[in-house]
Amino acid sequence: MRVAIIGVGCSKFGELWEKSFREIYLEAGLKAIEDAGIEGKEIEALYVGNMSSGMYLNQEHVAALIADYAGLAELGIPAVRVEAADASGGLALKEAYMAVASGIHKIVVAAGVEKVTDVGDAMKIASSSADQEWECFAGANLPALYALIARLHMKRFGGKEEDLALVAVKNHKNAVNNPIAQFRREISVEEVLNSPYIAEPLKVLDSAPISDGAAAIVLASEEVARKYTDTPVFIECAQASDYVALQNRKDLLTMNAVVKAAREAYRRAKVGAKDIDIAELHDSFTFAEILEYEDLGFAEKGKGYELIREGVTEIGGDLPVNTSGGLKACGHAIGATGIRQAVEIVQQLRNEAGKRQVDAEVGLSLNIGGTGATAIVTIYKR
Amino acid sequence: MIPRFWRKIKYRYSLRGTHCKNCNSYFYPPRDLCPNCRRKGIIEEVNLPTCGRVLSYTVVWGEKGSPYVIALIELENKVKILSQLACRPEEVYDGMEVECTFRKYGEDGDAGIIYYGTKFIPKRGDGYVSKE
Numbered sequence: 142m143r144v145a146i147i148g149v150g151c152s153k154f155g156e157l158w159e160k161s162f163r164e165i166y167l168e169a170g171l172k173a174i175e176d177a178g179i180e181g182k183e184i185e186a187l188y189v190g191n192m193s194s195g196m197y198l199n200q201e202h203v204a205a206l207i208a209d210y211a212g213l214a215e216l217g218i219p220a221v222r223v224e225a226a227d228a229s230g231g232l233a234l235k236e237a238y239m240a241v242a243s244g245i246h247k248i249v250v251a252a253g254v255e256k257v258t259d260v261g262d263a264m265k266i267a268s269s270s271a272d273q274e275w276e277c278f279a280g281a282n283l284p285a286l287y288a289l290i291a292r293l294h295m296k297r298f299g300g301k302e303e304d305l306a307l308v309a310v311k312n313h314k315n316a317v318n319n320p321i322a323q324f325r326r327e328i329s330v331e332e333v334l335n336s337p338y339i340a341e342p343l344k345v346l347d348s349a350p351i352s353d354g355a356a357a358i359v360l361a362s363e364e365v366a367r368k369y370t371d372t373p374v375f376i377e378c379a380q381a382s383d384y385v386a387l388q389n390r391k392d393l394l395t396m397n398a399v400v401k402a403a404r405e406a407y408r409r410a411k412v413g414a415k416d417i418d419i420a421e422l423h424d425s426f427t428f429a430e431i432l433e434y435e436d437l438g439f440a441e442k443g444k445g446y447e448l449i450r451e452g453v454t455e456i457g458g459d460l461p462v463n464t465s466g467g468l469k470a471c472g473h474a475i476g477a478t479g480i481r482q483a484v485e486i487v488q489q490l491r492n493e494a495g496k497r498q499v500d501a502e503v504g505l506s507l508n509i510g511g512t513g514a515t516a517i518v519t520i521y522k523r
Numbered sequence: 524m525i526p527r528f529w530r531k532i533k534y535r536y537s538l539r540g541t542h543c544k545n546c547n548s549y550f551y552p553p554r555d556l557c558p559n560c561r562r563k564g565i566i567e568e569v570n571l572p573t574c575g576r577v578l579s580y581t582v583v584w585g586e587k588g589s590p591y592v593i594a595l596i597e598l599e600n601k602v603k604i605l606s607q608l609a610c611r612p613e614e615v616y617d618g619m620e621v622e623c624t625f626r627k628y629g630e631d632g633d634a635g636i637i638y639y640g641t642k643f644i645p646k647r648g649d650g651y652v653s654k655e
């Protein structure tokens with residue numbers, strides 16, 4: 142059964158000091174339901190992506206809590222939380238997609254939410270997506286692990302720190318026109334290059350922030366979708382996994398989970414990498430976006446740098462990437478990011494992206510957990 | 524952290540890994556199931572070579588005790604290990620020959636327990652004199 146997204150909503154991303162966990166997801170959820178034009182009572186199930194409410198807020202059992210606070214307690218619908226580090230949102234999308242594709246549910250909501258600014262060491266919690274015993278014990282954090290891959294890749298294929306900076310510059314430029322983005326200001330290559338190292342060769346301005354935020358989408362079967370909207374966006378979704386610790390991967394220059402998830406998503410959607418008009422990628426670090434160009438098949442292995450140098454992935458280029466500003470500039474609300482990416486692609490395919498609008502019929506989003514042990518690829522078509 | 528740490532202590536105090544006799548693969552950290560053979564694998568514990576070379580490295584800033592060097596090291600039998608490299612950031616280079624040693628990693632504030640574990644140092648005989 143074909144699955145369509147019929148409604149989308151997003152809170153602002155950033156440091157939302159004045160808003161609670163409950164307020165953030167309620168805002169996103171209500172926007173999505175309003176956008177879909179459905180009644181709350183029509184929702185048959187809720188899937189929530191959240192990485193670490195336990196560590197960030199001391200609150201577990203958040204799927205039921207969200208359903209409850211969203212006014213769905215009397216309906217008693219199944220509410221499921223899924224976790225795959227910062228791919229939790231993408232995983233919620235995939236589970237919701239499967240629930241509708243299977244024919245078991247006709248209308249479901251997939252949401253992602255993270256509230257990180259209530260605790261001190263957000264990086265330490267985010268780094269718990271890596272292997273605590275054999276990576277973090279040695280003093281490695283997420284930037285350090287990405288840096289190890291980046292150095293190898295740059296040395297092998299001639300990548301420069303300036304190339305990485307171009308990714309940050311592009312994504313910041315795109316965020317200027319995104320009302321929900323955390324950093325709506327342009328930055329220059331020099332600013333990126335002059336920012337301090339966090340894990341060489343990666344610098345402060347190569348890294349996405351860790352943000353508060355929530356996003357929600359309404360999914361429906363094709364038949365139901367057509368009753369509610371003239372512009373359903375159809376999706377196909379696939380997930381893959383890999384070794385968690387870098388030391389166990391045979392090839393450090395390829396994220397195998399990305400390759401596998403992409404291959405399966407392309408197969409299900411009956412498209413190839415060449416058919417993609419727009420993509421939201423997981424630029425937790427600038428380098429990751431370049432590696433993903435290659436592993437998704439947008440560029441040959443080692444040629445990812447050319448796409449950013451030649452402007453192919455800018456708005457106005459052949460394949461705009463991260464028109465939202467990406468994780469880097471729109472913000473990275475960990476478990477919300479995968480759904481936030483879907484919101485951007487849907488708005489683009491419905492021609493509702495305002496000054497960020499590009500001409501696109503087929504979109505792709507890639508959500509990654511940690512350093513690539515989980516990858517979820519979703520393809521969107523009008 | 525404490526039970527999780529001490530449970531694996533023999534693997535941290537010496538370079539113990541595992542080997543699958545069925546497909547001749549080596550693993551560090553040790554694995555009970557071979558990802559190539561799964562239940563058909565025949566796993567045994569082995570000592571791993573204590574020397575290797577730097578495959579990739581990074582200098583970490585902004586963390587406790589930083590700057591320090593994190594390296595991905597390839598041992599002589601091709602097993603990869605992620606470890607801190609006990610040397611100054613400017614000393615490390617690609618392909619640098621290193622050897623295993625045991626060093627302090629940190630302590631648990633309240634309990635006052637000091638964690639030791641595997642670190643690598645530039646291989647002696649390169650004219651290197653450790654400062655620690």
Ligand SMILES: [Zn+2]
Pocket residue numbers: 543544545546547548557558559560561564565
């Ligand atoms: Zn085996």
